[in-house]
Amino acid sequence: MDEGLVVKGLGGFYFVKKSDGSLIRCKARGRFKKENINIFVGDKVKIIRTIDNTWVIEEIMPRTNFIIRPPVANIDQCIIVFAVKNPDLNYSQLNRFLILAEKSNVEIVICLNKIDLAEEREVKEIERKYLNIGYEVLTLSAKKKSGIENLKTVLKDKISVVSGPSGVGKSTLLNAIQPGLKLATGDLSEKIKQGRHTTRHVELLQLDFGGLVADTPGFGYFKLEDITPEELSDLFIEINRAARYCRFKGCMHLHEPDCEIKRQVEHGLIYKERYDSYIELLREIDDNRRGL
Ligand SMILES: Nc1nc2c(ncn2[C@@H]2O[C@H](COP(=O)(O)OP(=O)(O)OP(=O)(O)O)[C@@H](O)[C@H]2O)c(=O)[nH]1
Numbered sequence: 206m207d208e209g210l211v212v213k214g215l216g217g218f219y220f221v222k223k224s225d226g227s228l229i230r231c232k233a234r235g236r237f238k239k240e241n242i243n244i245f246v247g248d249k250v251k252i253i254r255t256i257d258n259t260w261v262i263e264e265i266m267p268r269t270n271f272i273i274r275p276p277v278a279n280i281d282q283c284i285i286v287f288a289v290k291n292p293d294l295n296y297s298q299l300n301r302f303l304i305l306a307e308k309s310n311v312e313i314v315i316c317l318n319k320i321d322l323a324e325e326r327e328v329k330e331i332e333r334k335y336l337n338i339g340y341e342v343l344t345l346s347a348k349k350k351s352g353i354e355n356l357k358t359v360l361k362d363k364i365s366v367v368s369g370p371s372g373v374g375k376s377t378l379l380n381a382i383q384p385g386l387k388l389a390t391g392d393l394s395e396k397i398k399q400g401r402h403t404t405r406h407v408e409l410l411q412l413d414f415g416g417l418v419a420d421t422p423g424f425g426y427f428k429l430e431d432i433t434p435e436e437l438s439d440l441f442i443e444i445n446r447a448a449r450y451c452r453f454k455g456c457m458h459l460h461e462p463d464c465e466i467k468r469q470v471e472h473g474l475i476y477k478e479r480y481d482s483y484i485e486l487l488r489e490i491d492d493n494r495r496g497l
Pocket residue numbers: 318319320321322345346347348349370371372373374375376377378388389390391422
């Protein structure tokens with residue numbers, strides 16, 4: 206029996222990459238379908254060659270994690286790309302991406318792109334904030350090809366999904382690390398060409414220096430509806446760290462007395478815009494739950 210990684214699914218076949226780099230076209234064992242077990246890109250599988258010389262997937266190894274959009278298993282990290290300018294950095298949107306990635310239990314790296322368009326001081330301020338919160342932050346310019354080596358180091362030998370809003374430079378960045386490597390766009394004409402009922406299949410692209418990147422940008426790993434109000438405060442990593450000093454266990458950091466989070470916001474130890482994002486998302490989750 207051989208082992209490999211599913212890098213692509215197409216027309217009922219799965220393309221499995223073995224550690225020697227060879228790509229093998231496999232069918233899935235019939236029992237997977239019968240038992241309603243899905244095979245995802247990123248799955249580590251055991252494959253065997255049958256007597257009629259075709260390959261089948263025999264077994265799926267336990268998954269470390271799984272994200273829904275795009276559907277990929279066993280991701281090592283999620284690269285969240287935002288531009289510092291054009292479009293202006295939207296903190297509320299960045300925090301939302303971070304929370305949804307935290308929920309998926311994957312490592313997170315923030316890439317601040319288009320630093321050629323902003324003052325160094327502005328870039329440093331954003332970088333410092335998210336470093337202080339506890340995130341790994343890279344500053345780059347895909348256009349001026351700066352910071353690209355650092356991104357390569359981060360991607361090397363890992364399975365990554367790149368995400369971020371439209372127009373921040375995700376495709377340009379990937380193209381800068383490896384010319385020809387393109388993210389699929391959410392382009393409307395492309396969707397029409399493929400027909401309304403066909404869903405795009407995600408594929409893991411091979412980086413020539415080692416590592417794999419999903420060809421479809423991540424637009425949120427879970428939905429906000431999957432997060433409970435109690436869970437939300439844990440997903441803000443700095444709120445999670447400080448919450449044990451609140452007077453009440455289960456403090457929601459709203460109007461409770463002796464709330465450590467509100468104290469830290471007042472003293473500038475927790476950034477106001479992070480607290481505001483927390484409140485905004487909490488309201489949204491509450492509204493969803495009450496069916497508003
Ligand atoms: N000035 C500057 N422009 C950049 C940089 N990186 C990308 N751009 C430009 O920003 C625009 C959007 O870049 P894309 O790579 O298409 O952005 P994307 O995130 O892949 O966008 P979607 O496909 O809509 O998700 C393009 O016009 C790029 O040339 C950068 O570092 N500096």
